[in-house]
Amino acid sequence: MSDVYETDRYVGEYLLFHYGKPKEILPWEHGPVAALDFPVRTVGYFSKGGVGRSLDVGCAVGRSSFELGRTSSEVIGIDFSKAFITAAEKIGAGKTLSCQRLEEAGEVTTVNVSRPGGTDGDGITFEVGDAMNLRDELGKFDRVHAANLVCRLPEPRRFLSKLASLLRNGGELVLATPCTWLEEFTRKENWPQGRTLDWLKEELANDFELIEVADEPFLIRETARKFQWTVSMVTKWKRVER
Numbered sequence: 129m130s131d132v133y134e135t136d137r138y139v140g141e142y143l144l145f146h147y148g149k150p151k152e153i154l155p156w157e158h159g160p161v162a163a164l165d166f167p168v169r170t171v172g173y174f175s176k177g178g179v180g181r182s183l184d185v186g187c188a189v190g191r192s193s194f195e196l197g198r199t200s201s202e203v204i205g206i207d208f209s210k211a212f213i214t215a216a217e218k219i220g221a222g223k224t225l226s227c228q229r230l231e232e233a234g235e236v237t238t239v240n241v242s243r244p245g246g247t248d249g250d251g252i253t254f255e256v257g258d259a260m261n262l263r264d265e266l267g268k269f270d271r272v273h274a275a276n277l278v279c280r281l282p283e284p285r286r287f288l289s290k291l292a293s294l295l296r297n298g299g300e301l302v303l304a305t306p307c308t309w310l311e312e313f314t315r316k317e318n319w320p321q322g323r324t325l326d327w328l329k330e331e332l333a334n335d336f337e338l339i340e341v342a343d344e345p346f347l348i349r350e351t352a353r354k355f356q357w358t359v360s361m362v363t364k365w366k367r368v369e370r
C-alpha cells in the first residue's frame with residue numbers, strides 16, 4: 129500500500145484541508161469557495177436527528193468524525209495512516225496543532241488548527257486500521273461514512289462486502305469518491321469495469337437501497353498558487369434486509 133499519507137507534507141495538507149479557515153486555505157477572492165468544508169458537507173448527507181453509533185472509515189485527520197459526533201453518542205474514526213490518527217487524537221484531546229503550509233519553493237508559513245467550534249472529544253475515538261480488514265468486534269452502526277476512500281484501496285471490493293455487516297437494518301451509509309482510480313493505489317484488475325456508480329450499485333444491491341447521488345467539490349491546497357479542485361460523487365444508501 130502507498131505510504132504517502134504518512135508524510136509530513138500530507139499531514140500538513142490534510143490538517144489545513146480539514147480544519148483551516150477559508151482565508152488560510154484559499155486567499156483568492158475569485159477562488160472556488162464552494163469547494164471548502166468538504167468533510168462537513170459529506171456528513172450533511174445523513175438524515176437529520178441523533179443516533180447512537182457512527183463509523184468514519186478513512187477518517188484521515190478526523191474532521192468528519194467530529195462532525196458525526198455532533199449527532200452521535202459514539203463515533204469511531206479509523207484510518208490506515210498512523211500519522212493521521214496521531215494528529216486526529218491530538219485534535220480530539222483539545223490540542224492546537226501547527227501545520228506547515230507551503231507558499232512556494234522553500235518558503236513555508238505556519239497555521240494553527242484545532243477542534244471545530246461546538247464539538248468536543250467526548251465519545252469520539254480514533255484507531256489505526258485497515259478498511260479491507262476491519263476488526264470483527266467493531267459491532268453495528270447507525271451511520272457509516274467513507275469519503276474519498278474506495279479509489280485509494282488495493283482491494284475496494286473487500287471493503288464494500290463488509291459494509292452490510294457493519295450497519296443495522298435501516299442504518300445509513302454515505303460513500304463519496306472522486307472516481308480517481310490510479311494504479312499507484314489499486315491494480316487495474318480491481319478497478320470498476322465501466323462507471324464507478326454502476327459498479328457501486330452492483331456491489332451494494334443485495335443489502336442497500338440507493339437514496340441519493342450528488343456531486344460535491346473539494347479543494348486541497350498544494351501551494352499559495354496551486355490547488356487540487358476535484359469533484360467527488362457522493363452516494364447515500366440505506367441498509368435494507370431483503
Ligand SMILES: C[S@@+](CC[C@H](N)C(=O)[O-])C[C@H]1O[C@@H](n2cnc3c(N)ncnc32)[C@H](O)[C@@H]1O
Pocket residue numbers: 133167185186187188189206207208209212257258259260274275276277280281
Ligand atoms: C483521499 S484521503 C480521504 C480522507 C478523508 N476521508 C477526506 O475526505 O478528507 C484517503 C484516506 O484513506 C486512508 N486509507 C488509505 N488506505 C486505507 C486502508 N486500507 N484502510 C483505512 N484507511 C485507508 C488514507 O490514509 C487517507 O486518510
